[in-house]
Structures are given as C-alpha cells and as structure tokens.
Amino acid sequence: MTVREKAPAPTVPPRTAHRSVLARRQATAGRIFVAPNLLAVAVFMLFPLGFSLYMAFHKWDMFTPAKFVGWANFHRLFTGDPLFAIALRNTVAFTIGTMVPTVVISLIVAATLNRKIKGIGVFRTVLFLPLAVSTVVMAVVWRFVFDTNNGLLNIMLGWFGIGQVPWLVDPKWAMVSLCLVSIWKSVPFATVILLAAMQGVPEDLYEAAKIDGAGAIRRFFSITVPLIRSALSFVVVISIINSFQAFDQAYVLTGGHGGPQSATYVFGIMLFQNAFAFGDVGYASALAWVMFAILLVVTVMQLRFSRRNSLEQ
Amino acid sequence: MSSLTERVIKLSVLRAIALYTTLIVMAWFALFPILWALSGSLKKEPEVTEPVLFPPHPQWSNYGEVFQLMPFWRMFLNTAFYAGCVTAGQVFFCSLAGYAFARLRFKGRDVLFVAYLGTLMVPLTVTVIPQFILMRTFGWTDTPWSMIVPGLFGSAFGTYLMRQFFRTLPKDLEEAAILDGCSPWQVYWRVLLPHTRPAVMVLAVLTWMNVWNDFLWPLLMIQRNSISPLTLGLVNLQGEYTSKWPVLMAASMLILLPLVVIYAVAQRAFIRGIALSGLGGR
C-alpha cells in the first residue's frame, strides 16, 4: 500500500520525538480500536472455523463423548451416502437455476431502469421492494401462491389456458418453485448493483455509438455489458455463494426433509438434518467443509476467469 | 407536420408505451406475491380459494386473530430489540475498527486484515454448529444474549465495508485535526465519523435487515415465546395452522410492514451507499 507522507521537515530532535510519540499513540489507538472487533471475529468466526474442522474428524452427537474417526466421515460422504449425491445434484441445479435467470433478468431490469423518464423513481422503488422482505415471510406467502388448486400462479396460468401445475407436490416442479422464489428475492439486489454500475458508464460512449449507427441492443452488448463486468462478476459470485448454502426458503417452502422425493434436498437442508435431527454433528461438519472447499474452488476459478478477461480487454 | 416528423413522433410514443408497459409488467412481478398475500389476509377462509384480488367483505378481523394466536407485540419488541442492539454495536465497532485499519498504523495490521478477508469467504454453514456449541458452553441457549452478543462487537464484513469507505475520505481532514492536536479517538469521533453517513447507512440497514429476517439461528437457540423473534413465531404459526391461510397471510403482512417502512424511508441512502462504497466496483 502506497503511503502518502508529507515531506518531513529538516530533522530536529524535538520534531522527531514528537513524531514518534504520535506514531506510538496511533499504534496504541489502532490496537485498542480493533480489539473488540477482533475479539468477536476470533471467537465467533475463527474459533468456530477451527472447531468445525476438528469435529469433522470425529463422531459426536453432542451428548456422549466424541470419538475420533479420522477420515471416516469424508469417506462416508463420498462413497456411502446416496443422499450426498442427491444433495449435490440438487444444490448445483438450484444454484445454476437461480443464478442464470437472476443475472439475465436483473440485466434487463437494470437496463430498463437506467433511464431518465418520468416516474422512473417510483418504478425503481417498487422493483427494489423485495429487498426488504424476509426470506421466511416470502416463503410462507409463496406457499400460498404455489397452491395447486387455488394459488395465484395457477390462476394466472389458467388465464392463458395452461393447466394446473403441481408446484410443491411434484418433485420436478418443487425445485422450479424453489428457484422461482430465490430468483424473485435475488433480482432486486443484483439490479441495484448492476444499475449503479450502469450509471457509471459515460454518456458520450453511447452518443458516439449512436452516431456510428449502432442500435440499442448492439449498444447494450458492446458498451454496457463489458463496462460493468466487475459488477456482473460480483453478482455472479454472491449469487453462487448464497444459493449454495440456502436453507431458509427450502425449509419453509418444502420442509426439513427436502421436499417430495428429496427434490429440494439441498446442502443447507442436509446439514441441518444431519446436525439437528439425526444428531450426527461430526458428519455434518465434514459436509460443511466439503461445501466450503467447493465454494472456494468455484470462487477462485471465477476470479481468475474474470481477471483474465479484464486483462484481455 | 411532415410525414417524417409524424412518424418520428409516433415511434417515440410507441417506444414510450413499450417502455412503460415493460416497467408495469416488471412491477407486477415484483409486487404480486405481496398483493396476493394482502388480498388473502382479508378473505374469509372459504373465500381463499377464489381468484379475486379484492374480496367483497374485507375481514380485518384476521389481523386481530393474529394477535390472539401469537404474542405478536412481544415478538415485535424482541425482534426490534435484537436488531437495534446488534445494529448499534456493528455500526460503532466496525467503524472504529475500519478507521483503525484504514488510517492508523500498527504492527501486523495488514496481516490481520488479510485474515479478516479470509473469514469473509467462510460460508455460514461451517460456523453455525460450533457457534451453537459455544452458546451452550456459555449457557446462553434460550436467552436474549445468544441473539445479541455474537453480532454486537461487529463482524469482518462490516469492518471491511467501513475500511474501504474510510480510505476514500480525503486525508487533509485528518491531517488538519492531528495538527490541531486531536487524539486518534477525537479524529475518529469528531472529524471523520460525520462524513461516513452513506457507509453507515448501508451497514445499519443491512445489519438491521439481517437480524430482523434471521431464521436459522433463532430456530436453534430460542425456546420461549417470550424472547422469540417474529420469524420464528411465523413459522411456528404455520406449523400449527397449516392451511389457515388468511391468518398466516395477515401475520406475514404485519411482519413485512415495518421493514417496508424502513425501506421506503432509507431506500435512497441505502442504494446510493451501495454505489458509493465501491461494492459494485470490486
């Protein structure tokens, strides 16, 4: 980090002494200021991190003493547990099924909102409203919306002559329902980020392109999208991280067992079930670390990909 | 008017219509679950199955029933209390630490900050079980402490946010104050903090919302209704009254309302803050 220091006055002992007193005061203050925060992070983040790794190598039910089992938990995860494959498949499907539509839709919405027409402020307020809504409350409301016989969605489909969809009862549709709720919740946040980035794109670029005869769509893909790349990659990364660990909406929408035929049995549910329903805390910790590892790999790959792209520009 | 001008005007009118239509359709998708919940909360139970948006005889009594079926005000107070404490603590301690990381030099500062960044990567699922055990060790299960203390002294994310923001403040402010003989605390408290409003708003709103909407942690920690937050209350209500939709929707609306109000009031600052703090520019 470059430090912009004032050019020191000609060194006179009192000045230097004063400066070192200042530096010491700064250092002490710095340490004191950071201390409470550091304590919290150490106790509630770093210690749990280490402890959960420690637990991953044990078999423990939180009542009887823990037993060291080495790699057994991980071994069981990858070879002996059919539910792990199911959860992995579901979580990947859920992550992609949420992230891709979120990005696409929020791009479109942000582009639409990125105008100075009358009343745009009202529309922005309305479209960002889901930001304020609790996931749990939304899941309860969406359960009502997804009701097979009388939910609003099926009623709206009925207007177009489409038959009833068993949203929460059929395994295939259950995952779609879960994705829909998550997309509905994530689009506003992504839109905020993308809109802010879009507003940073200079107008003259658009003017120049217009003069050159480029249509709106061409302008969008050649100018807007490349220039908001970093915001886009941020949205993608956040979306992946959140979807991977999703628990609230899955639990409230389709229950703690993972929905019809485990269709919505995602990692978050699997972790909760193993830790707090089956009482197999060591196994659940191993699962948590596997999730962490996967997320780490994905994020690093994503960063490297975006950095390579921005270098190419 | 020449036909060319006519055509240009018609085109721009058409474009405006298309634009507004798109916006309205988008707004409908953003709002319809909430509207449907509102309409459901005003229906009688058999009416719930009818596809009407505005029931002919709105049953405001459903809202009254919510108060009978769950101790709503108690839970509301609890949630507000937890959110308030944690938000206040986060804002204070994170801005303090953020300032230290941004402007004060002490040994190991940069290494420490990298460690902070590392913890940002850790998913919630890894830490939730050990945190549960920690609460058990401290004896804080089923007490308000379990909801307040873990977040009270700030977090890595909040500190990161504030540090990034402090670094964008011009140095002359501080330097003038230091020359005037202010201690680091005075520099922080008197000089710099007033200028951190956007970031503080973002952190405050984000923290408030996170605590208000938290579900998994209360699910694990809280047993008694008297200290239970709203999210837990709502899900328990759903567990008991699975198909009593009007009451469930009324409860949902009541829980939504405060946050929507806060959102309406703080929305500008919140959105501007996200943009300014450089979150989107990483």
Next chain:
Amino acid sequence: MADTQYPSHPGLERHHSRPFGRRRLLRGAGVLGAALVTATLSGCDRTDDALTFFFQANPEEAAVRMRVVDEFQRRHPGIKVRTVRSGGDPMQQIFTFCAGGKCPDVLMVWELTYAGLADRGVLLDLNTILAQDPTYAAELKSDSVPALYDTFEFKGGQYAFPEQWSGNFLFFNKKLFDDANLRPPGRWEDAWSFAEFLESAKALTKRDASGTVTQWGFVDTWVRYYSAGLFAMNNGASWSSPWNNPGRMNFDDDAFIEGVQFYADLANKYQVAPTAADQQSMSTTDLFARGQAAMAMGGHWRYSTFSEAGGLDFDVTALPVGPKGNGSWSDVGTTGLAIAAGSPRKQEACEFVKFVTGPVGQAVIAESRLFVPTLTSAVNSAGFAKAHTRVQNLDVLTRGPARSRHLPVTPAWERVDALMDRNFGPVLRGVQSATSFKTDLAADVDKLLRKQ
C-alpha cells in the same frame, strides 16, 4: 490489496457543514434503547425457577392441556409450571433444545422417537423413581395397559410413563352413512374387510356435474406413510421383528406391500380419497369437520376438533382388515411424559409426571376428553363415558389400547422415518408400485439398522 482509485465524494462539502446531528441522534437512540431494554427484560420470565413442560398440541388440545396443568398447580401451589409449545417438528426441537443445554424438565415424547433420546442418555430412567416409591410402582404396573407401558421400556430402562393412547381408528359421519344406508362395525372384533370398506367409500364419494369431488369417501388426518403402514399392519404384516430395538424391518414383506398398495390405490386408483395435491388447500381435518368427507382416519387427538365442529354428527369404528390379516388392530400410538436426565428440578418433575400419568391426572384427562387415558381404571370410568356421549361405539375407544400392536422402537427412527418418507412418496402418488420396496426401501433400511 491493490490501492484502487475510488471516486471522490460529491456530497462531502455538504456534509461538512451539517454534521449528522450526532449528539441528538445518540441521545435519542439511548433513550429508545433504554426503553426497549426495560420493556424486554421486564417481560422476561421471572419464573426461571419454574418447571418447564414441553408438549405438542393442536389448539383444541392445548386448551385442555392447560386445564390439567392448572389442576396440578392448584394441588401443588409451590410448583410453578411453564409450558413450551412445540412448533412443527417436536423431535427436532427436543433434540436441539437438549443439545443446547436447556432441556425442558418434563418432555412429551412419542413412542416412535423417544428411543434416540433414551439411547443418548437425555432421558432419566424412571425406574429410579419407582424404586423410591414401591407402592406407587405396583399400582402403576397393575393399572397400566401393558402394551403401552412396555413401549417406553428400552434396553432395560423405563424412560417415560404413558399418558394417553393415541392409536388410530376411523371417525365416520353418521348422517352420511345413514343417508346411504350403510353401517360400519361397532367393535374391533366385528371389523370389516378391505373390500367392504372400499365399497362403502365408493358409495360415499360424490361428485358434482363438472366432476369435482364434493364429498370424499375417506380422508386421512394422520401421516400418510404411517397410515399406509397401518393398513399393512392390518393385512397381517408387522413393521419389524422384533418390535423393540429391531435388527430388520419387514417392508419387503408381501403382506406389507399389499396393504400399502391398497392404501395408495384409495387415492389414485379408486379415487375415494384426496391426493396430496388436493390436500394442499384444505386440510383433511377440515374436510371431515365440514361434512365433506364420510370417513376420517385419525386418533383421539382429533376428537375435540370434531366435537366442536358445528353440525357434525360423528361416531367411531374399527379399521378394516386385509385378506392376509387376522383381526383388526390399531397401533400402539402413545405419548408419554419423560424427565430430562440433567434436570435440576427432578423432584418437581417427578410430582408432575406422577400426577398426569397417575390415577388423579388420568381421571381429569378422562373427564376432560383430552386423551384416551392409559390406566384401565380411567378408561373404563364413568367420567370417560360421560365425556364421550356423542359416540355410540364407545368400545372402539375403551378397547382400543388393548387392541393395539407395537410399532418399531429404535434409536435410528429419525433416519428410518426419512427413508420411509422418501420411498413411500412416489408409491402414494401413484407413480410407482409398492413392490419397489423390495429393492429400494428394504435394502436401505437394513443397511441403516445393521450399523446400529
């Protein structure tokens, strides 16, 4: 960390002259905070030395439960009881609460799920209490229905005293049956067959002009895959062998499969019962309560709801018997009261448990119609009969506990239950035949139990 260039602040100069009103804000926040703190903490339960009692109850049951609790507090003025109502998943809550170190003192436990807690040492072995009070022990043993009492015995310890018989039977709508000129059996011993049951259900399912069902022949108010298993049990199959701490389940038994298939066919093939999708918008309990279903399978915990439903004239009857079955049986559905092993209030907890499961409490329970009591004296008492005058086939209730067969008691039940939920799902929805149990379910469950 690269030192990237951040945009300067457009609003900085403005903020410089209007510093935030910090002091005012802080003062206001302080006042608000203090108000909130006092409001919250003052409302905090001062009764932290109270006995905590955890139970699950639907709203009608809860009211009666509180009457029993109040009666206890009246007789024991020194003991305060604080109730903790369960949400949707009581076992998960019990586990989480106890793992968190704040186990409720007295717990309502279920026959299917208590073993996991007992195995982990969470529950107190009540034999220690009985040892201290031999007369009470003798009374209890002689008056209890053995099947119910033994359910809570695991690996030599007694982990709960039963408080109710919650086995399943059939509620039926008297008016609808009379209108159709049908009469179901009045006693377990006179039970009807699957075929006769199906005929009645078919006759009592009515549709309107557009084909939508206006009246169902049969609805289920219990857990669907458990009910399916109960039909299988009445086809002569037992769920496991032995019932207590079994080594294997009998899900691949032909009789078991036949029974489950019959249950699934009711909704999918014969369409006399609603499918899961149909049940989403109106609960089966409401369907029966509103007179839109002729028969409802459930246990006594539904009794209060049905008796308070206006205009519903109902009675009870036995479950049907399958071709391979030998007599009509209900399940040993029972809940009991257990005491947390780590409870600091064991004495008070003892008193409470002895009250509710002993002659006094059971008599109150019988009169209040909350449960079918487990003590024979209470079941056959006049108070119980008076509380159930609506029902003519009282035998079904009073003889119910004796006509019950055990469901499996195993510490691995949570996992078995999850497996059942997953595998019964497609069968109950009609996309798979129950014979699939032979390959999928049976293998998975055996693997699970062998690891125990």
